Amino acid sequence: MEKRYLHLGITKNVLITIFITMLFQQSLIADELNIYSARQESLIKPLLDQFTESTEIKVNLVTGKGDALLTRLQSEAMNSPADILLTVDAGRLYRAQQAGVLQSIDSSALDSLVPSHLRSSDDKWIGLSVRARVIIYAKDRVNSNQLSTYEALADPKWKNKICVRSSNNIYNQSMVAGMIASQGMEKTEIWLKGLVDNFARTPAGGDRDQIKAVAAGQCDIAVVNSYYLGRMLTSEDENQRDAANKVALFWPNQGDRGTHVNISGAAITKSAKNPISAKRLLAFLAKDSSQRWYAEKNNEFPVRDNVSISKVLASWGPFKADTLNVTELGRNNSSAIMAMDRAGWK
Amino acid sequence: MEISSNLSNTNTSKSSFGRGWRLSLFICSVIIAIPILTVLASLGLPFSESWQHLFDTVLSDYVINSLLLMIGVGTGTLVLGVSAAWLTAMCDFPGRKILSWAFLLPMAMPAYIIAYTYTGILDFAGPIQTLLRHSFNWEYGDYYFPEIRSLGGAICMLSLVLYPYVYMLVRVSFIEQSTAVLEASRNLGKKPWQTLFLVALPMARPAIVAGVSLALMETLADYGTVAYFGVSAFTTGIFRTWYGLGELTTAAQLCAFLMLFVFALIIAERWSRQRLRFHHNASQKKMVRLQLSGWRSALALSVGVLIVALGFVIPAGQLAIWAASRWQENVNSQFLDLLFNSFSLAFVAALCCLLVAIFLAYSKRIFNTRLEHGAIGIASLGYAVPGTVIAVGVLIPIAWLDNQIDFLSRTWFDYPTGLLLSGTLGILVFAYLVRFLSIALNTVDSGLISIKPNLDESARSLGASPSKVLRRIHLPILRTSLLTALLLVFVEVLKELPTTLILRPFNFNTLAVRTYELASDERLMDAALPALAIVIIGLLPVLLITKSILKERLTND
Numbered sequence: 001m002e003k004r005y006l007h008l009g010i011t012k013n014v015l016i017t018i019f020i021t022m023l024f025q026q027s028l029i030a031d032e033l034n035i036y037s038a039r040q041e042s043l044i045k046p047l048l049d050q051f052t053e054s055t056e057i058k059v060n061l062v063t064g065k066g067d068a069l070l071t072r073l074q075s076e077a078m079n080s081p082a083d084i085l086l087t088v089d090a091g092r093l094y095r096a097q098q099a100g101v102l103q104s105i106d107s108s109a110l111d112s113l114v115p116s117h118l119r120s121s122d123d124k125w126i127g128l129s130v131r132a133r134v135i136i137y138a139k140d141r142v143n144s145n146q147l148s149t150y151e152a153l154a155d156p157k158w159k160n161k162i163c164v165r166s167s168n169n170i171y172n173q174s175m176v177a178g179m180i181a182s183q184g185m186e187k188t189e190i191w192l193k194g195l196v197d198n199f200a201r202t203p204a205g206g207d208r209d210q211i212k213a214v215a216a217g218q219c220d221i222a223v224v225n226s227y228y229l230g231r232m233l234t235s236e237d238e239n240q241r242d243a244a245n246k247v248a249l250f251w252p253n254q255g256d257r258g259t260h261v262n263i264s265g266a267a268i269t270k271s272a273k274n275p276i277s278a279k280r281l282l283a284f285l286a287k288d289s290s291q292r293w294y295a296e297k298n299n300e301f302p303v304r305d306n307v308s309i310s311k312v313l314a315s316w317g318p319f320k321a322d323t324l325n326v327t328e329l330g331r332n333n334s335s336a337i338m339a340m341d342r343a344g345w346k
Numbered sequence: 347m348e349i350s351s352n353l354s355n356t357n358t359s360k361s362s363f364g365r366g367w368r369l370s371l372f373i374c375s376v377i378i379a380i381p382i383l384t385v386l387a388s389l390g391l392p393f394s395e396s397w398q399h400l401f402d403t404v405l406s407d408y409v410i411n412s413l414l415l416m417i418g419v420g421t422g423t424l425v426l427g428v429s430a431a432w433l434t435a436m437c438d439f440p441g442r443k444i445l446s447w448a449f450l451l452p453m454a455m456p457a458y459i460i461a462y463t464y465t466g467i468l469d470f471a472g473p474i475q476t477l478l479r480h481s482f483n484w485e486y487g488d489y490y491f492p493e494i495r496s497l498g499g500a501i502c503m504l505s506l507v508l509y510p511y512v513y514m515l516v517r518v519s520f521i522e523q524s525t526a527v528l529e530a531s532r533n534l535g536k537k538p539w540q541t542l543f544l545v546a547l548p549m550a551r552p553a554i555v556a557g558v559s560l561a562l563m564e565t566l567a568d569y570g571t572v573a574y575f576g577v578s579a580f581t582t583g584i585f586r587t588w589y590g591l592g593e594l595t596t597a598a599q600l601c602a603f604l605m606l607f608v609f610a611l612i613i614a615e616r617w618s619r620q621r622l623r624f625h626h627n628a629s630q631k632k633m634v635r636l637q638l639s640g641w642r643s644a645l646a647l648s649v650g651v652l653i654v655a656l657g658f659v660i661p662a663g664q665l666a667i668w669a670a671s672r673w674q675e676n677v678n679s680q681f682l683d684l685l686f687n688s689f690s691l692a693f694v695a696a697l698c699c700l701l702v703a704i705f706l707a708y709s710k711r712i713f714n715t716r717l718e719h720g721a722i723g724i725a726s727l728g729y730a731v732p733g734t735v736i737a738v739g740v741l742i743p744i745a746w747l748d749n750q751i752d753f754l755s756r757t758w759f760d761y762p763t764g765l766l767l768s769g770t771l772g773i774l775v776f777a778y779l780v781r782f783l784s785i786a787l788n789t790v791d792s793g794l795i796s797i798k799p800n801l802d803e804s805a806r807s808l809g810a811s812p813s814k815v816l817r818r819i820h821l822p823i824l825r826t827s828l829l830t831a832l833l834l835v836f837v838e839v840l841k842e843l844p845t846t847l848i849l850r851p852f853n854f855n856t857l858a859v860r861t862y863e864l865a866s867d868e869r870l871m872d873a874a875l876p877a878l879a880i881v882i883i884g885l886l887p888v889l890l891i892t893k894s895i896l897k898e899r900l901t902n903d
Contacts, residue, residue, distance in 0.1 A: 020772070022771075023694075023770060023771045023772035023775060024766070024767065024770045024771075024772040034852060040863040040866070040867060041855070041863060042863065042864075042867075043867075060852035060853050061852060061853060062850060062851070062852050062853075062854075063847070063859070063863065064847040064848055065589070065734075065847065065848075066589075067588060067589045067592075067594075068734060068737070068738075068844075068847065068848040069848075071594065071738055071741065071742075071848075072741055072745075072848060075741050075742045075745035075746070076745045076748075076749075076765060076768055076769075077745070077749055078749075079745075079748065079749055079752055079764050079765045079768075080765075081764075081765065081769060081852070095592055165576075166573075166576050168573065168582065168585070168586050168589075168590065170589075170590075173590060201493075202495075202496075202576055203576050204495035204574075204575055204576030205465070205469075205495060205574070205576070206866075209465075209469070209471075212469070212470075212471035213470055213471060215471065216470050216471040216475075216476065216486070217485060217486045218470045218471075218486050236672075236871075237871060243471065333590070333591075333592065334396075334590065334591045334592055334593075337586070337590040337591055338399050338403075338591075341399065341403040341404050342402075342403055346576060346578055
């Protein structure tokens, strides 16, 4: 009896030891690339797989929210396993740069691939795709000549006509940050008050929900990122296609500074064990074939004009994008939120 | 029912056994408390200017909305949970047996997923309103339709998926109540309703309080639902302050205040029932259920069916329809990996939580001094803290520790260790432990409280050590409670999102992560498959436990 129990005890201990070792296993090898990505897996993994195939450099991925990944990066400090940080807006890259966790990219090849207003001024990060925030209107109730600029959306004639998502959303924050950069705080505050007065409903849901609400007649216009409309137009769901076909896209501010754009972008971390491979990956993501992939797969715009774009994007015609350096969006982000709080944008 | 004094055995606490036990208790609670203390420590940092801004603008919204949410969900889960428990434990009507496990189904439904699906159904652009407009030729503004994306909507969604906590605990309590007491009440001429309100409910109070407080803590920590519905609650405020304003310190301070609030609630609750202990003798007597007939049984059945339909059948059906339309693209080997990861992670975390919960709850029973109460109070805090904040509370001290070890190792042995703990599954399990321990603890504790102390006394006087009493007497009696605790944590971890997102290792995904990624990209149809998988895996333990509950009743019947 005693012996059997003893035997059982040892087996148990061995199992527990194996189990604990498994839990705390670190599977990191130096010549691999580790990425912290705020861009979700399905929208980046296929490109990374192509990279691995052509270079034989293995790429490991953790996805998550930009700020959470940045906090992880900061607390891990110089021992962080991450080589690259990918984000879906300029604000987070700016914050990472301020936190001092990035190193200079220092690559002339990338300098020529990415226009300067889509890069940080001190060479700490680059944009990899461009996302435009546009006006969507109901074809049957609004005529495109009634529309002109973001500023004009504060006109009382749009009272109870505008749908837009919550001010928690980074794209709205960036849009307001861009407005502060070009118009100054005072004018932006007045604009925000007028805009919020025109809301048809308390902001809720995502950009697609705003498009659907316009299609269903709850509001006449909405402000959304263009790729959501692109994805709805090419959706396999008939309801989404129907809704998307009831609305049309308008490029705001074509007469002056251009439509507000944000970027998704990348940076190399200060702790990167493998900066040379990291640069290769960034160059890979910026080259023509990868840029075309962004346009085809995500309906985002390439960072360069000479890259061909998908049929859906082309159907909206050429547009003038705001050439404000996207660093400003990050710099003004918190003032933008405070202004939105004061204006009562939920 | 018997009201007795606390069981405190001074001999135990003074013996060397007691010292060793209490030392490990102390160490255990300190480790669990570290993430929480990290957050609380933020109160010691200077308060930045953004506080003034919050006071001037949005803070009152956050507080008021969160309080309203608590009142709403508290009432909702209480009414739904107790009715369901009363109907299935004390009454008999056709369909009762099926309902008694069906009432648990909504537990498998994460609040953010039920919110997505109901929005898809009830939104202005959704099928129901569109149909109404088409059939009656209405336009926007011609008719009234409740707005799902509102505070009221959030209360409904959360109540529908959180009431099973109350149901499960109260049902166990009803079943374990001495039938003699209930029969006495009936024999004294009390009507069934009077028996419910005068006898059964007061006796079930520890279970009710435990269940509702679980639901409330989950409500306070909820982010997915309120964010999707655009309700400015305290959690959305925390994230807005962190992500938007970039003020992690202010966000942590907000969170620390939330924790202090919860701590006050826990203390108030414990203080209110400090003098009362509810005990009963395990009864082998056959319980006579109240036979419902005619319109009463029809009403009972339809109420039950309605609750289950709203909380589970309709949203799960919608998910199934969406998933079926896209299954060919989404079912592949990657999906099997997700299944395996989610399942094993949830199981390991649940087991760890259960072991620690038994240890803490039993320590409280045998020593019952301030140390134990303090340890349990701190361990309970984690549940009310949003997962992301727990993750940060884990991340910062662990990374600091790793960096210190690396530094020392470099200076002394000239060998870099790198990060030993950060980015491992072990840290993730630890974070789950901090976050979900309170669920297991509440369940085990409320089970343990209802075991009569004189059982311990007799066993101890016969020379059995406290651990032997635990093994031989309490654990077997508590079987149902233990299984319940295991199940609750398992399902929670399966649904957990924000902690997993931040702390997981490279190339490691779970079903919840995949669901979130697809849903946040507004691809609900694709998100439906992993969401449905969470629901289905969440069902397995639900079935397991109901089987054991039912079996137990059968042997008694």
